[in-house]
Amino acid sequence: MSAWLLEPFQYAFFGRAMIAGVLIGAMCGALSVFVVLRRMSYIGHGLAHSVVGGVAVGVAFGLDLYVGAVAATVVSAVLIDRVGRRRGLHADAAIGIVTTAIFAIGVGTLSVVPTRINVEALLFGNILGVDRTDLWVAGGVGVAFLGLLVTLYKRLVFTTFDPEVAGVHGVRTELIELLFSLITAAVVVASVRVLGVLLIAAAVVIPAAIARLVTRSFGATLWLATGIGTVSSIVGLYGSFYVDVPSGPTIVLTGAALFVVVFGVTAVTANAGRRRVTREHAGDDGDRGGRGGRDGRGAGSDGGPVPSSANRTAAHR
Amino acid sequence: MSASPDPLTPLAVASQVAVSSADPAHERSGGPATAPMLREADVAVMLEDVAAGYGATTVLSALSLEVARGELLGVVGPSGAGKTTLLRLLTGRADRYHGRIEVLGRAIRSGRAPVGVGYVPQLEGIDWDFPLTVEQVVLLGDATSSRAVPWFSRRERARAREVLDQLGLSGLHRRRIRELSGGQRQRMFLARALHRRCELLLLDEPTSGVDLATRREVLAALGELNARGLTIVLTTHDLNFVASHLPRIVCMNGGITADGDPNEVLTPTSLERTYGAPMRILHDRGRTVVVDADDLDLSPRSVRSIHPVGPHAVEASGADGELWP
Secondary structure (H helix, E strand, O other): OHHHHHHHHHOHHHHHHHHHHHHHHHHHHHHHHHHHHOOOOHHHHHHHHHHHHHHHHHHHOOOOHHHHHHHHHHHHHHHHHHHHHOOOOOHHHHHHHHHHHHHHHHHHHHHHOOOOOOHHHHHHOOHHHOOHHHHHHHHHHHHHHHHHHHHHHHHHHHHHHOHHHHHHOOOOHHHHHHHHHHHHHHHHHHHHHHHOHHHHHHHOOHHHHHHHHHOOOHHHHHHHHHHHHHHHHHHHHHHHHHHOOOHHHHHHHHHHHHHHHHHHHHHHHHHHHHHHHHHHHHHHHHHHHHHHOOOOEOOOOOOOEOOOHHHHHHHHO | OOOOOOOOHHHHHHHHHHHHHOOOOEEOOOOOOOOOOOOHHHEEEEEEEEEEEEOOEEEEEEEEEEEEOOOEEEEEOOOOOOHHHHHHHHOOOOEEEEEEEEEOOEEOOOOOOOOOEEEEOOHHHOOOOOOOEHHHHHHHOOOOOOOOOOOOOHHHHHHHHHHHHHOOOOOOOOOEHHHOOHHHHHHHHHHHHHHOOOOEEEEEOOOOOOOHHHHHHHHHHHHHHHHOOOEEEEEEOOHHHHHHHOOEEEEEOOOEEEEEOHHHHOOHHHHHHHHOOOEEEEEEOOEEEEEEOOOOOOOHHHHHHHOOOOHHHHHHHOOOOEEEO
16 A cells, blocks of 8 residues: 555656645635635636636747746736626626636637647646646745735635625725735646646635535634645545546546535435434424323423424424 | 613613704705704714715715714615615715715725724625634624734633623524524624724614514614613614614605604605605504505405405504504
8 A cells, every 4th residue: 555655756746746736735725715605616717717828828929837827817816806896797707707808818829829838738737747846836825825814814704704894894805805816816827737727616616615514613614625625636646647647637536526425424414313303303292192182282381382293393494 | 781671671771862962853855954063072973065876876965964972873765765875985985976974083085994883784695604603703803903813812702702791692602603593693793893892883774684573682782782882873674663762863865854853753744755655654652653655555455355354454454543644
């Protein structure tokens, strides 16, 4: 077993991919909590699409892959923030307009200007391609994200829960939302190499979706989602190595499989609980039937009518 | 919160405080405001000839209003009358085109959060599945004064629990917010506002979508807070709620149409001017009750064709109230 786990590390690229994957998994997991609670699940999808536009235009001008990606996602994040503030428009409309337009620019550029972009790696991720620059980018974004999360945690949570009141209570919600959009853009850019453009959206949704099924507090949701993101990345990278498929799909499928398991277990547990309560009430009715007489009244001290089992079961639901 | 035989009693105490500092009822006919002259230190809210709205849409115009410290004011009016815009103005979240606004002695500027103001939003807009406990929600109320770390200090937690105790939510601090009843949710938001040590409390439709028991619960909490000196301004659609329990109301429809003691302000004329629909006033055992005018097609015959007339219907039609005027 240990040989199976250690074997991939004989290759330098796998070590780099694992470091990047752990960082990205943790960041996407933590980010997913805010993304899901803000009901902005398409933000990752949209920003990742704008990466295609930025990379294509940047490479066409002979720039580094990251320059175009950063420029496109920052522009997208700011525009989404601005457009989404207009009355009558919401974040989903802003995401749809801005990121699709930038994606279209990228597709147009790729079809007109010949480039040497590995489109498959860009779309689905490729652990073979993780180099030192990617590690520095992931590390830098990780430090910035952690700093933001630690210092602005309370304001972020307040703005996510109740932005209207947060503003009245002195939180600079516009600044918080802009910073959140920018850090989301940064996480997306850092994730492209490992996850690929098309699969980032899932990575910034699935961990929080799983965590919300089993946790009660915000802190626990955040920790668990971060852990789930990290574990999905680790398992997915091994899968990518041994099955020889791009890393993006294996990471996302790991998360999705975990979601199916947790969803199923929580559904079964909830059903069992419901059946137990129903049985208890049925038992109560049986007892009461023995004591209560023909008029269906229970043996309560006030002599009042006892609601039927069906009614009380409905009330419990 | 201390137990009280009648949960509405505190409001009666509050009304004595407020009426003493408020002007006698005065109806306005679109002219300049005749608000009472209060000493500057006694004023919690002051709006002077304010015009406001959103973008190019003017919602309020020529609005002048003074609210004394310690007062409990209800703002009524039809949908779109500008009630929520008034609250947004007081919290710096609406576009002001003209006029001057001061809250607790400080000028309000657009986009700037006011100092010393607590805000309780409508319950409908909240995601009740959000993974927060009651205590966490209350603690967030003072997030800007808290240290820039992801946790709250023991002292902050103790203060939050103290506020929860004051509002009758002892022992519920660990409960998830979705497990609370409607009245408990309102009181939790009151606690969040109080945790900020606010002097002025603004509430947007606190009685909207709640049952009678919850309404009484919320009223009792507000009455007690007001009796302790907190200034409260709330908006509502519930005319009978303000008529029965609040010492002063302001009727709005793009501006102020009437202002004063509900018993004197709530007249068919002022209500028609505010709502654009005829209404009647009943006085029943010292309480003012607003009812629809008789010109709707709800005759006993048409009503009977939908629902058979039962003992309750007979009782309602035979209410021993005096039709006014």
